[in-house]
Amino acid sequence: MSEALARFSINQMTVKQLSLPELVSACTDLGVTGVGLWREPVQAYGLEATAKLMRDAGLTVTTLCRGGFLTAIDADARVAAIADNRAAIDEAVTLGTDTLVLVSGGLPAGSKDLHGARSRIADALAELAPYAESRGIRLAIEPLHPMFASDRCVVSTLAQALDLAELFPAAQVGVCVDTYHVWWDDQAPAQIARAGRSGRLHAFQLADWITPLPEGVLNGRGQLGEGSVDLRSWRSLVEEAGYAGPIEVELFNEELWSRDGHELLSETTGEYVRHAC
Secondary structure (H helix, E strand, O other): OOHHHOOEEEEHHHHOOOOHHHHHHHHHHHOOOEEEEEHHHHHHHOHHHHHHHHHHHOOEEEEEEEEEOOOOOOHHHHHHHHHHHHHHHHHHHHHOOOEEEEEOEOOOOOOOOHHHHHHHHHHHHHHHHHHHHHOOOEEEEOOOOHHHOOOOEOOOOHHHHHHHHOOOOOOOEEEEEEHHHHOOOOOHHHHHHHHHHOOOEEEEEEOEEOOOOOOOOOOEEEOOOOOOOOHHHHHHHHHHOOOOOOEEEOOOEHHHHOOOHHHHHHHHHHHHHHHHO
């Protein structure tokens, strides 16, 4: 492994065309030692089998994505969401990571009450955070770009994420800083410093912003260096705030997924060194 890749981690979704064994093989070939995993492909392959695969290859699971979706109003749906997040915490333990990333959830059908939705997230965290700590897992609230506020995440800024996280001890709840979602926010640098002061920088992810966005917008994350984000500057911001953990590249992009996964991973490591180191 090169020194430049010492903290590099590849999020599984970046190369989702690779099966888990193929991903492990590509990481081994290219000197990548960190992987961020997603629950759905892990469950499809088998939780225990995935954990063994990672251990046997000497790979570190840097995060598990994702928990969250905690905004439901219906009582039964809220009970189900809490149960699913407890299961995600347990899965993170089995996989050997200490960080579960939370995408908080959008507005329930028919609702326009952002404040109420955020309040329900806080209520859910009050149940989940102590359980996570008891299992050795940190919850990392990830704010998503405001274009996702209606359907995916009513937490749109780092300030909003920290307002929720600071209701709980830092060992229980912090934030995930994803450049794709926060690069536009001129308050984000101050919020990164705020998170650093309280020990709440639990995860850091890189992706670039490219336009025009595709239909549906979700799968519009650009390869590093292709878009508008000063990636090296954002890395400096989190490091100045005390972050020394993995740097995870998470891309959702149909064109990238249509390519050979090993080739894409190789390209991504090169662009990471070129634009983020």
